[in-house]
Each structure stands twice: as structure tokens, then as C-alpha cells.
Amino acid sequence: MHYFLDWILAILTLMYAGLLIAYRYWFDKLSFFDFKPDRAVTAYTRFSIVIPARNEAANIKKCVDSILAQAYPAEFFEIIVIDDFSEDNTASIVEAIHAEHAHVKLLKLADFYNADEISSFKKKAIEKAVGHANGDWIITTDADCIIPKYWLLLYHQYIQANNPVFVAAPVMFIKEKGILNEFQVLDFLALQGITAAAVGAGKHSMSNGANLAFEKSAFFAVGGYQGVDHIASGDDMFLMHKMKKTLSSRIGYLFHPNAIVFTKTMQNWKDFLMQRIRWSSKARFYDDSSIFWVLLLVYVYNFSFLVLLLMGHYQSFFIAIAFKTFFELYFLDPVAKFYFLEKGLRYFLLYQPLHIVYTLVAGLFGQIRTYTWKGRQVK
Secondary structure, three states, X not given: OHXXXXXXXXXXXXXXXXXXXXXXXXHHHOOOOOOOOOOOOOOOOOEEEEEEEOXXXXXXXXXXXXXXXXXXXXXXXXXXXXXXXXXXXXXXXHHHHHHHOOOEEEEEHHHOOOHHHOOOHHHHHHHHHHHOXXXXXXXXXXXXEEOOOOHHHHHHHHHHHHOOOEEEOOEEEOOOOOHHHHHHHHHHHHHHHHXXXXXXXXXXXXXXXXXXXXXXXXXXXXOOOOOOOOOOOOOOHHHHHHHHHHHHHHEEEOXXXXXXXXXXXXXXXXXXXXXXXXXXXXXXXXXXXXXXXXXXXXXXXXXXXXXXXXXXXXXXXXXXXXXXXXXXXXXXXXHHHHOOOHHHHHHOHHHHHHHHHHHHHHHHHHHHOOEEEOOEEEO
């Protein structure tokens, strides 16, 4: 039995290592988009920035202010905040901003739906905002994000150069002190690295709703969220996959450090786990089989470590941990450099046991139970 488990673990390790080597290869092939802030502009792209917001009174003004400070003419973009049944003064804060900036607009989901008739609030919020948008391109972000100065200009130049219909772009957590923050940053670093590598290589439909853009006409051409609007999560990846299936050559990744949107980490372990359960809950609905098999491999590989401990195979456990850490660091090295987070990798080995446990818990609970998100019970 001991040798059988060792052989299984060896096979899983080889498969996992091969996957990470492929991601590293694809990431290394990425090159910074040729962005020139002073490049002459003949016709500006018209953008509608959509921000779904629920109970974001503490964050929404900072987010909107960072967009208003863009190095992009105000007459060529609008900001649409759609309030998702907030129980605080999120809406009144946006109304106050609108009084000074007419291109900042507020929609309220409560004006269109009753709360008990919706299963995916964020998708409905984005859908309504797109229907009211004046821009030719939609960019989505989250209410707790801080947006870099050249964000819109980067998107504009990328769109003009590549003629895409959907563009994914980088996101990173704001670095703060504390074990929870450090762990989230490292975990998210891997997710963002895989996203950049896989999308850049045309492999997976991966993106993050905190920083993506799509052509408004393409949104309607694929039926928006029709067919996936019953799934609580996945407003980003499901839409991307629908567009990729019909317009695969027009999916892009905006690879440039000035395009990074920064967002807050979860402030306690419960919220962190709920967030990850929410992310994993959409796994069984993926139509992109490549993502499903990658997730299955990652889960089974992490589960094998638990089996080794329960069986008392401690030597095999530590040898496998060493191999896992080596190949993950091999992949993460260039990713960390892109995000200027190289120093954080020194703690990587220390967080391995926590990463294995959370992967197993979030992966399992995401498929079998409800979770709490922004004060709601979600199936």
C-alpha cells in the first residue's frame, strides 16, 4: 500500500509540475503592451465603467475618485455605479459625486427587481448597467478597487492596436501587514499569474471582474448572461467563455504594470473563506473543460497530502511538499517580479500547509453548501 501511494503521488507530482512548467513558459512569452502615454489620438474610445456596489460606503468614493483622476478626457467616459440593495449610504455618496460630476451616474437594482426574484445579483447589476450605458466599450471593476492613472488610455491603445471584443487585465491585492494579508496576496499572485499565462496563450477562459473590458455590441451578440444567469458567481469567466466560443481570436490580455487594478483583501479569516468558497462554487458549471481538468488535478493533488498524513507516510509527505514548493516558486518567480512582490515569496514555504487545507475546504464546500456573501445566504 505504501509503494502504491508513492507511485500515485509521483504521477500526480509529475502532472502538476508539467502544468506549472507550461504556465511558466506561457508567462515568459508575454511581453509588455507597447504603451505610449504621449501617443497621438485621432479618435478616443468611448467607455462606460460599470461598478456594482453593495454596502460599499467605506470604499466607493475612493474608487470613483481614482477613475475621475484618469489621464483620459472626461467627455469620453462615464461611470455607472449600480447599487445592489445596499443597507448603508452607498447610494447617497454616489448621488453626491454625481452633483459635481455629471458623468458619474447611479442606478439602483431595486428599481428593476425585487430582491427575492434574483439568484445572481452581480450579473443582473452589470446587465442593467450595460443596457443603460452610452459607451461602445464596457469596463467592469469593483467598488473597493483603486484604479491606476493610465488605465483607460491603456485600454484605448490596446483596443485600437488589437481589435478585440474582450480584454482581461491584471488585478492585485493591496499589500498590508499581517499573516492573513500575506497569505491572500501569495495565493492571489498564483491565480493572477495563471490567468495572464493561460489567456495570453489562448488556453483558458480566465479573468477577474475587477479589471476587464468587453465590447458592448459583443455582449448583446452572445446574449449577455443568458444561460448562466442562475449561477450566483462567475460574471467574468462565463461571459468571457461565451465570447471565446464564437470570437476566439479576439480575446486579449492587457499585460502592463500600469494596468494593474488594486483591491482590498478580506479582513478576517471567515470572509476570506467565504470569498474562496464563492469562487469555487462555479467550478462545476464551467463549460471550458480545460479549466475543469486543471482544477480537478489541483484538488486531487492537494487531497493526496491529506491522505499521506492520515496514513502516517510522513517522509513521502515532506518530500512531496518540497517538490510542490519548488515548482510553484519556479512558476511564481516572474509573476512576483511583474507585480513587484518578490520579497513576499520568502514566506511561501511557511504557508504551504495552510494553502493545502484551505484548498480542500473551499473546493469541497463550494460544491455542497451555501455561503454568506455581503450579508446574503447564497446557494
